[in-house]
Amino acid sequence: MTKVKICGLQEQHHVQAAIKAGADAIGFVFAPSKRQVTIEQAQQLAKHVPAEILKIGVFVNPSAQELRTAVESVPLDYVQYHGEETPDFIHEQGYPAIKALSVRCAEDVRVAANYDVDYYLFDAPGTDFKGGSGHTFDWTLLELVGIPQDKLMLAGGLKVENIEQAVSLVSPYMVDVSSGVETDRVKDITKINAFIHAVKKGRA
Numbered sequence: 112m113t114k115v116k117i118c119g120l121q122e123q124h125h126v127q128a129a130i131k132a133g134a135d136a137i138g139f140v141f142a143p144s145k146r147q148v149t150i151e152q153a154q155q156l157a158k159h160v161p162a163e164i165l166k167i168g169v170f171v172n173p174s175a176q177e178l179r180t181a182v183e184s185v186p187l188d189y190v191q192y193h194g195e196e197t198p199d200f201i202h203e204q205g206y207p208a209i210k211a212l213s214v215r216c217a218e219d220v221r222v223a224a225n226y227d228v229d230y231y232l233f234d235a236p237g238t239d240f241k242g243g244s245g246h247t248f249d250w251t252l253l254e255l256v257g258i259p260q261d262k263l264m265l266a267g268g269l270k271v272e273n274i275e276q277a278v279s280l281v282s283p284y285m286v287d288v289s290s291g292v293e294t295d296r297v298k299d300i301t302k303i304n305a306f307i308h309a310v311k312k313g314r315a
């Protein structure tokens with residue numbers, strides 16, 4: 112069954128709601144964003160997260176020191192590289208890794224082949240920030256990618272209204288949502304429940 116990551120969590124009650132609803136992973140955004148958290152905030156949020164739920168840190172062009180501090184002190188299970196990090200930089204850090212790729216055209220999808228990472232997250236380009244725009248991209252471009260389905264994550268403008276179509280077209284290992292489970296830029300527990308239910312009930 113498709114797994115679900117709820118990203119951009121900043122409040123403990125939203126973290127607990129996502130876990131209760133059946134999220135498989137939660138994301139903390141350390142990059143500049145309206146959803147940015149400090150390492151100390153993420154540490155507090157992570158305290159009551161069961162071990163089987165993945166804690167993913169989202170970074171944009173981080174320094175090695177910034178990564179080490181966050182990975183060790185939160186602690187994080189995966190680093191999501193959401194900037195222009197090179198394959199060598201990611202390899203040198205040595206952490207379980209997700210490379211996010213902003214998709215505008217076929218070439219953006221093919222760039223994935225340059226990276227040797229655990230998961231490839233295909234997302235829409237950011238607007239104010241590098242991610243979390245709430246916009247979709249042309250999912251049919253992913254047909255060009257020679258990446259195994261079990262390494263493919265899909266993000267960008269996903270919401271309860273389009274998740275069934277997205278999953279049936281792309282068959283990703285995991286879907287990742289932020290804006291689609293918010294109201295007025297704040298996480299909305301009703302939308303978190305509905306989104307996870309739509310994915311997990313097998314329709315999606």
Ligand SMILES: O=C(O)c1ccccc1NCC(=O)[C@H](O)[C@H](O)COP(=O)(O)O
Binds near residue numbers: 143245289290
């Ligand atoms: O969410 C952000 O604000 C953000 C800012 C800077 C870099 C990455 C960011 N989010 C990364 C994610 O994994 C989001 O879930 C993904 O971009 C999808 O967001 P959305 O389209 O809002 O569902």
